[in-house]
Amino acid sequence: MQLVFFFLAFMGVTSESVSFMCKSSSSGGHHESVTVQSQQQIPVGFMLPAQLDRTLSVDTARAGDAVEARIMQEVPLPNRGKIAFRSVVKGSIVTAARDEDETGVLLTVRFDQVTHRGQSLSMATSLRAIASNMAVHNAQTPLSGYDEANPLGWANTLQIGGDVRFGDGDSVRSRWKETVGKAVPGGVLVQVKANPERGCDTPVGVDSAQALWLFSADACGVYELKGVQITHNGQSSPIGEFTLHFQKARMKLRVGTGFLLQVVSHP
Secondary structure, three states: OOHHHHHHHHHHHHHHHHHHHHHHHHHHHHHHHHHHHHHHOOOOOOOOEEEEOEEEEEHHHHOOOOOEEEEEEEOHHHHOOOOOOOOOEEEEEEEEEEOOOOOOOOEEEEEEEOOOOOOEEEEEEEEEEEEEEEHHHHHHOOOOOOOOOOHHHHHEEEEEEEEEEOOOOOOOEEEOOEEEEEEEOOOEEEEEOEEEEOOOOOOOOOOOOOOOOOOOOOOOEEEEEOEEEEEEEEOOHHHHHHHEEEEEOOOEOOOOOEEEEEEEEEE
16 A cells, blocks of 8 residues: 555656646747747838938948937837837948039948847838928928817828828828828828839738838838939849938938838848
């Protein structure tokens, strides 16, 4: 009888040990999945609405100079991931050179890293649209003028590119009265549209609504930056590097300039 009791006790301890090992293994696997999720990449085709952190003077810009912008609307990612508002988008000047006429400047820029909650996410981006700080300001100005009685986000505003945003929780409609998404606090969630007249295609492989901040669903090209032209948007080789042509050397991209970047590849 004592022998049977000893055997059963031994089996209980062994079974408990095996159970503990299985739990430990399961816990380790779960930890790994959490790590992978926290390290997820920003999918190709996703948009990053950003704003320039400090003024960039074209005549003093040099290759290697750092350029930084801030994410201006929380960006939803697959699997419930998000890029937080005010995350830093890091980049640099690739080249700065006089144009053929020796009067203007060709400035090539790369944005290739997002610092997100202590982590760095690497990617290559193209430039879909760029807007002056004044265009950014105007897109936040209510169409009916400021009303101190109502929160700013409730007002109807005109997006950069022509969409109308009908206040937080309401719809966003294109110039042709088509509903393209909804207004959310701090921006919009819309289906990105092609704009063939200005040279932009619909992002491939992205079906979800995207965070575009103050930009329209089909925003593309240059807005209210006189004398500035996008000569290469970074969609083709060299991928991830866009070039701006400034007609005069003594021009600037002012702090507050808006960028609509598109992820085109990963390292």
